[in-house]
Each structure stands twice: as C-alpha cells, then as structure tokens.
Amino acid sequence: MSRRRSVMSEELKYELAKDLGFYDTVQKEGWGGIKAKDAGNMVKRAIQLAEQAAARNP
Secondary structure, eight states: OOOOOOSSOHHHHHHHHHHHTOHHHHHHHOGGGSOHHHHHHHHHHHHHHHHHHHHHOO
C-alpha cells in the first residue's frame, strides 16, 4: 500500500481533531483509530475554513 502525501498540515489536523472532539482517540490510537465519519467531518471542516479564507482574501 502506497503512502499518500497529506495536503493538510499536522497542526491543522490536530486542531480540527480537538475542535471536532476526537483528539483523545488520535492521541491513543493514531489517525487510523478515528471513525470514517470523523475523518469526513474533518475534511468538510477544512474545506469550510479554506473557503472562508479565500473569501476574505480575493
């Protein structure tokens, strides 16, 4: 299985995990321990933040 390059920084991923309430799981089990729904919510939130940043800086 090939490793994919992450588009999000580690800092952003941890920040999102804290905001979305599954940071403890990441600390205990790593990123592979989170639910698919949590990963999807993390991506959705990252997209929202990117869209907001783009709207502020046209």
